[in-house]
Amino acid sequence: MIQVFSLSKLGLPGVRTGFVLGDSKTIAMLRKANSVINLTSASPGQFIALDLFRSGRWKDLCEKVILPFYHKKSVFAQEVILKNWSSKVDYRIHQSEGAFFLWIWVKNLSLPVNDLYPILKKAGVIIVPGETFFPGADPNWSHRQECFRLSFVRENKEIEEGILRIGKVLEKFSK
Numbered sequence: 001m002i003q004v005f006s007l008s009k010l011g012l013p014g015v016r017t018g019f020v021l022g023d024s025k026t027i028a029m030l031r032k033a034n035s036v037i038n039l040t041s042a043s044p045g046q047f048i049a050l051d052l053f054r055s056g057r058w059k060d061l062c063e064k065v066i067l068p069f070y071h072k073k074s075v076f077a078q079e080v081i082l083k084n085w086s087s088k089v090d091y092r093i094h095q096s097e098g099a100f101f102l103w104i105w106v107k108n109l110s111l112p113v114n115d116l117y118p119i120l121k122k123a124g125v126i127i128v129p130g131e132t133f134f135p136g137a138d139p140n141w142s143h144r145q146e147c148f149r150l151s152f153v154r155e156n157k158e159i160e161e162g163i164l165r166i167g168k169v170l171e172k173f174s175k
Contacts, residue, residue, distance in 0.1 A: 002026055007049050008100070017045035070100055073159070077102055077152040080160050085167040088174050101151045103130070105143070108175040112145035120169055125162045 002022030020030055052058040074096040081102075085091065094103040106113070113129045120127055130147030137144060150166070152159050 002030075007045070017049050067098055070098055070153075071096075073100070073152045073156075074102065076156055077150070077159055077163065080163045081167070084164055086171045086174075089167065089170045090174065091170070100153045101128075101149045103147060104150055105130075105147045106170055106174075107146055109146060109170070110173045110175055113148045114145065116169060116173060119173075120166060123165045123169060125165045125169075127166065 002020055004018060004020050006018040008018075020027060022030075049058075052061065078093060078096070081091075081093065081104075090107045092105045092107075094105065096102055109116070112131075113127075114131055117127065117129055128149040128151075130149065131144045133147075133149070134141070134144045150163075154162070
């Protein structure tokens with residue numbers, strides 16, 4: 001068994017840094033594959049993470065800076081959704097557990113979320129359709145087509161505007 005961890009929650013989402021725990025044989029194979037896949041990749045995230053772990057500052061950074069920041073943004077985004085999305089839109093928000101995004105499930109859409117992506121993009125909003133987050137799941141499972149990830153790390157004014165635009169599109173395509 002292996003466990004894979006991302007350091008995105010430590011405030012390093014853009015540098016794609018993480019670590020893997022597992023038996024030495026599996027880790028050795030992963031190290032070989034990684035050296036080919038990531039040949040000469042930039043590693044500033046690794047150096048930042050190394051310093052954070054060696055110094056022990058990662059825990060304070062998470063507890064005192066990142067978690068409160070993400071929590072405040074999450075609450076703001078959820079309040080904007082609750083206030084502005086029409087009762088015509090049948091949605092659920094999965095419990096936010098410290099990430100920089102909300103996972104939203106919209107039922108009763110006349111189009112799958114993947115088909116809404118270009119419409120939302122044209123409206124000036126980018127979401128991440130949920131389908132890619134269900135590897136190995138039954139491709140006909142409707143839930144895959146009803147979810148999306150919505151980031152909330154922009155300025156509050158931009159978050160609010162994006163949520164309003166998404167709400168208008170969802171209302172248009174709700175059954």
